[in-house]
Amino acid sequence: MDNNIHTKEDLVFKLKYFSKIASLIVIIMAIIVLFGWIFDIPIFKFTMSGLVTMKVNTTIAFIFSGISLYLMMIEDKNHQIRKIAQICAFIAILIGMITLLEYFLNINIGIDELFFKDILAADDTSIPGRMSPISAFMFIFLGYALIFSKNKNHVKFTQITSIICAFIGLLAFIGYVYSIGPLYGFGNYTPIALSSTIAFIILSAGILFINAEYEFMGIITSKHLGGDVAQNLLLPAIVIPLLLGSLTLLGWKIGIYGVEFGISLVVLANIAIFTTIIWWSANSFNNIDIKRKEAENQLKEYHDHLEGTIKERTEELWSINRQLHSEIAERMLVEDRLISSLNEKDLLLKEVHHRVKNNMQIISSLLNLQSNYIENKEHLEVFKESQGRVKSMALVHEKLYRSKDFERIDFADYIKSLASNLSCSYRIPNIDFNINIGNISLDINNAIPCGLIINELVTNSFKHAFKAAKNHVDKSNKIYIEFFKEEEGFTLIVGDNGMGFPENLNFKNTHTLGLQLVNTLVEQLEGNIKLDRRDGTTFIISFKELKYKERI
Template sequence: MLGNNTNENSVSTVKYVSVYISFYFGLFTLMAGLFVLAGWMFDIPSLKSVLPWFVTMKANTAVAFALAGLSLMLLALKNPSLLVQRLSQVFAAFVALIGFLTICEYLFGVQLGIDQLFFRESVDAVGTLSPGRMAPNTAITFILLGCTLILVNFRRSIPSAQRLALLIGIMGVVPLIGYLYGATVFIGIGYYTQMAVHTAVLFIIVGSGVIMLHPADGFMRTVTSDKMGGWLLRHLLPLLLGIPFIIGWFWGQGEKYGYFENALGVSLMIVFMMLILTGLAWGWAKTLNGIDADRKQSEDSLRESEESYRRLFEAAKDGILLLDFDTGVITDANQFLKDRLGYPNEELLDKHLWEVGLFKDIVSSKDAFLQLQTQKYIRYEDLPLETKDGKKLDVEFISNVYQAGGKKVIQCNIRDITERKKVTIALRESEKRFIDLLYASRDAILLIDGETFVDCNEATAKMLGYSNRNQFLMTHPSKLSPPTQPDGRNSFEKANEMMRTALESGFHRFEWMHRRANGEDFPVEVSLTPIAIKGKNILHCVWRDITEHKKLEIQLRQSQKMEAVGQLAGGVAHDFNNMLSVINGYSEMLLREITPADPKYDRIKEIHKAGERSAELTRQLLAFARKQTIAPKILDVNDSVTGMLKMLQRLIGESSELLWKPAANPWKVKMDPSQLNQILTNLLVNARDAISGAGKIVIETCKMEMDEAFCRIHPDAVPGKYVVLEVSDNGCGMNKETLERIFEPFFTTKKVGEGTGLGLATVFGIVKQNNGVINVYSEIGKGTIFKIYLPRHESENEEKDEIIDMPVIIKGTETVLLVEDDKSLLLFARTLLERFGYTVLDAGTPVKAIKLAAEYTGGIHLLMTDVVMPEMSGRDLRDKIMAARPGIKCLFMSGYTASVMSKNGILDEGINFLQKPFTAIDLSTKLREALA
């Protein structure tokens, strides 16, 4: 391989040097001609003739050589222009013309006046027939030289020009031999003027220059060849030309000076020739052995390289196909291609590319193959391809052209990208889903690099009040937050701390106050996650608007607060009702036993009034706590309000105007009528107190269908149809702080002694107990509006329950089993029952009641029991006694409704219930209802 490379490099150098020498041969010829002319001009014999006894170079000969040298120099220039070529041809034509005119003088015996046109020569000049006239052989050679310099300009004529140049060189060598060996016959033709020695040398030089002008053409191709013949010729030619000259010269000198005779000279010449040729043969053999060793080493290296290439070719994971550049015939294919595509050798090799069905999609005709030839490089990134068994593949097809073994080859690489394409498609779909998810998100999602926004979704711009994401991305982060956060810290400093925390811990979540483009501040929940992009930590940020969440949080805290207070109020009311039952019962009993004229009557009556007021207070507590027991009826709100208008007008007084605006054909609702009374009473009392002097109170109803948007703002509501009861006034109104607390129990803005603080709490409890919603709107100096949304009752065709009014005590004779864990209430209830004519069996505990029911031999008609007792509930007691005495009736009594008695405070079907505290009339009425 090294030898080949070296040889190739040396050949390239030879070609370059050949043209280089040609140029300098032309220059030398030009300078020689000019020197001879200078000799004639200044009469310098040594410039005109090499030696005094040698023939002079004539002046016109020197001119012809100068023109020939100049022509050769111009031709040797790199990429000569057309003008330069034409100028060279003109000089060559003058050279030929000078020779031609001289020959004409010889042939026709005429004197054309060109021989001594510029300079005169003596008639006795050495070897000269006609003074100043060049030798005939010189003239002939100039004719040949001029023609040669013209022909060498044309590529087709280069071989002919080289042959003529060789002839010119020979015509220079022959006179030179004559001078060396004294053979005058070689110097001239007959008795005509002889050729000068330096003329002969210049013919050899200029002829050689023309031959070397085109080293890659004609017989110079053999000389400059990288083959063995070229190498031998380059090394042998100088020796073959030089050695005979040297040996002949020595032989001639020996004979001239008498050193040896002719026979001895011939013998010596033979011996020298044998020695020289033997030495040359030995040197050539050694050199050839070295070259052969280099060639063998190169062949071995080439073989190893080819084997390595073949292994790589066959082991390649891509299919590789080699095509003949000129014919398109498949010359080779690797094993991967054959195995993957199912085509054996006989169906691929030595077939034209367009004959193989595998590639019909890209090379279905010869025209397509021409595309592979002309474009040199073709790439199809995603090409459908079908294997022999019909399997569909997606491939990447690449073709390129390169040189191999001196021939052009088209290499086709076929890479199976089926799986890669599936992965790419899956990745693209995943990216699309991610982008769709990103831009469909209602949360703001963005990337932050320090104080720069890298990217964001459209929701970010929308949340912050910017028209589009590009406008947002150009905004500096400092403009998106108020100067300080709710905790009083500087926003810039806190933001840097939050980002550092996220970068250090890998994730950080916190709440932040942002500022919209319109200057509005709003809370967000921020999630920061560092991610690496191009080796740099970038923060992936999610902002979630928690404005509604904060509102719900406040509502939840308020609801939990109300629930806790309600639980407390309900528990207090339960125990308080037991005591009030005794107080009110005995005071009512005493009032029935005496007349109004009795001095004790007024005092007992005051006791009874105080008890009633206390009972009303406990009812309000239970209503707020949603613990009161109710008996819902189907109501027309318009009818119910109309029936209460006179009472409500008396309640607010004559100074305030009461307006009633009923809706047309309102929907029905299902609730306890007394609760509707409580709602209106409490709201109108508050409205009356809010109006100073004359004012106006408006009650109106309407129908409304709540949608999802309304329910998001009011989380206690569910979508559906509602009847709206609205109470508005033009009173003093309330500030924000008061509005936040109006439904708290015992909260009041009135003076001490003027309000209990339970009115609006009671309204709130009633509305919630009936699955409704209450909203309040108020402004200082403009008034207040309460809106109560009650769910529509769909079964409007149900008959309304009739309310039975029993103002008198109804007595009975049945046997009643009375169970109450409060001893005072047990004694009071027993006294009332006995006064009503009933037979009473009393028990202070459920266990005692069960025992009493089992031991009593007579009939027991009714079980009257408390609901909440230490040993077991009233319902469990009823079940046990009914198991022993089927058919026994039951009446429950309690200070509030327990879960065993009702759901959400609404009595279960078939349950008889007496609310504590109760009066004698309440008791007698419920007894008859239970026993009916």
């Protein structure tokens, strides 16, 4: 029964503090008696006429028991101090056991008067210097209680042993107060001394309070009503009858009244005192009960208020929840419509790109058919160039049509397809393409101008850079296309290692449609174009990706 969670901490602290004080009191009493034996001072031996004094062995056992109790109250993480305390308790047990052995076997081992001769032994002392068998029994039991006092599994044993020894000591003390010999001694054995009786009561209480927050003491130190009852009534129940009995006996001995009157006085005093205690306790409990009911009423009011608040908040939450469900359903409906609309838009865009691509292929086919009826080479070349431009634009729409993203195309794939188409159109097999393009995607507004620029510049390379290559196979003839992204935009490089661009010709001011178209498209992209005549012809075009406003 572990009640330490519900005990009064201040009361537990005071009781444990009393255990330390009790240990010191017992040690001091024993030392005083021992000094009385050493220097033969009767008053230090607590000697009274016809009474037994505390024996030397008893003082030694009390000293070791007191030391053991004091050491047990010291916090000891390594248990070194506890071991010393247990050794001291074992010495007290050993003294008690040897004494009992002498009594039961009727022998004298020699420890009774080992240090001092019991010259002043009273008539009731059976053997000079030997402690009472009651004292020996109590040293054994209290010694074991001390040894196991810090073991949580033996708290109940420790407390029961302490209570029994305290009761025996109190019984002997009452015997001395009321002059009843059998209560502090029996037979021809040495009685327990009055000073020993007091020391045993104090020592037993000190051991009992070591674990004041556990088991039986936990009930007394409890914060609950049972603890309050025990704290209010336990001490008066012990002290008041003892005092009343003593006063009554004293009055009878000095002849103030007779036995009958004394007994009547004790009964009346007990009734009056315990009635007063009961009334006082009842009044205290009534006040506690009133406060409890007031607290319960306040708690009920808080509970009702809280329930009302929870109900209101719950209704508000339900209303908000219904509103949220309605909004979610509406948003899901709108989302479904948007998804449907986007799917329709995607389908429409795909169909538009598909139709534009088909229309441009039709235009390209018409140009191709018409070119069959043209005999003039210059006119035929114009038709062929126009057909290439149409194909480059159709290719953009074809890539968009086949792409999952209808806004941007993979420009590396587009340029490779465009270069392949141009190569097939001009059918010059001894010219190699070097294409170096990163992972770049462009939207249609930037892809079409770039595609037309590449178409025009590559077409010029096929037409003018490698005139000799048509008759002579030279694997070193190359057309290269590079396109990469930089911090400030894009850079497009289209060149060849052919004959080179004529020195007397200004590419920005020429009468040819191809270069005029290239310059126009570069301006449309808001870019710059440069010409490098070293090792052939190289056009370098830099531009930033244009952001066009959305068209409605």
